[in-house]
Amino acid sequence: MYRKEFYVFDQDRPVSAVIRNYKENDFPELIRIQQESFPPPFSPDLWWNTEQLHNHVTLFPEGALCVEVDGEIAGSMTGLLVDFDFKHPEHTWEEITDNGYIRNHNPDGNTLYVVDISVRPSYRKLGLGKWLLLSMYDVVIHKGLERLLGGGRMPGYYKKANEMTAEQYLEAIVNGELKDPVITFLLRCGRIPVKVIADYLEDKESCNYGALMEWKNPFYTSKS
Numbered sequence: 001m002y003r004k005e006f007y008v009f010d011q012d013r014p015v016s017a018v019i020r021n022y023k024e025n026d027f028p029e030l031i032r033i034q035q036e037s038f039p040p041p042f043s044p045d046l047w048w049n050t051e052q053l054h055n056h057v058t059l060f061p062e063g064a065l066c067v068e069v070d071g072e073i074a075g076s077m078t079g080l081l082v083d084f085d086f087k088h089p090e091h092t093w094e095e096i097t098d099n100g101y102i103r104n105h106n107p108d109g110n111t112l113y114v115v116d117i118s119v120r121p122s123y124r125k126l127g128l129g130k131w132l133l134l135s136m137y138d139v140v141i142h143k144g145l146e147r148l149l150g151g152g153r154m155p156g157y158y159k160k161a162n163e164m165t166a167e168q169y170l171e172a173i174v175n176g177e178l179k180d181p182v183i184t185f186l187l188r189c190g191r192i193p194v195k196v197i198a199d200y201l202e203d204k205e206s207c208n209y210g211a212l213m214e215w216k217n218p219f220y221t222s223k224s
């Protein structure tokens with residue numbers, strides 16, 4: 001099981017933080033964080049329910065992380081293992097995460113796939129999202145997996161959709177010409193874009209696009 005204690009900085013003030021696996025008694029708080037983190041126009045149908053969270057902590061508890069700041073849960077990140085084949089990279093969020101229920105979790109999979117990451121709005125920009133990502137990289141290394149992978153929302157795309165394609169939008173972010181609240185965050189956390197996927201997730205702001213982004217385990221050596 002995972003437990004990391006450290007300090008985050010609120011301006012110049014160190015505040016104690018812990019990243020640990022989440023448990024059954026954290027569920028009400030985690031659901032509240034989802035509601036705050038994914039406000040309309042995001043569909044409430046996509047917020048966690050108790051059954052999904054129960055599956056996370058029973059099927060792959062190592063992939064169920066939350067961050068506490070001064071004893072309060074401020075965010076969470078969840079993953080499952082899949083056997084990912086780069087020859088067939090097209091997928092939807094619903095298919096690859098079993099709609100967030102992760103009943104398709106494959107303990108022998110080569111890839112830790114991100115189901116969700118969210119940080120409570122009042123705790124943003126403290127570096128917590130990055131700490132959660134770095135902690136999931138620890139899990140990838142610990143389990144000897146090839147990579148972490150996930151589809152990033154691109155919630156700033158709707159503002160540019162009549163000017164450029166989703167691919168051009170991603171390219172402009174990578175070139176530093178544009179910033180996106182999620183894609184720029186993921187780039188700053190060390191994730192590398194692989195491709196844009198259409199109809200990835202029902203998400204008005206992203207015009208249903210997702211940017212598949214990878215982090216490769218630097219220690220991984222192929223067994224074949």
Ligand SMILES: CC(C)(COP(=O)(O)OP(=O)(O)OC[C@H]1O[C@@H](n2cnc3c(N)ncnc32)[C@H](O)[C@@H]1OP(=O)(O)O)[C@@H](O)C(=O)NCCC(=O)NCCS
Pocket residue numbers: 037038116117118119120123124125126127128129130131151152153179180181182184185186188189
């Ligand atoms: C995306 C999210 C998890 C980021 O969490 P956070 O704790 O605020 O991010 P951090 O403070 O760890 O930021 C890490 C880096 O990303 C950058 N970053 C964070 N938010 C950003 C934004 N809106 N625009 C540009 N850069 C941003 C930070 O500047 C920081 O850069 P640095 O490490 O070089 O200083 C949070 O905004 C969130 O919960 N969003 C809503 C839910 C969501 O859409 N999740 C993604 C699902 S794919």
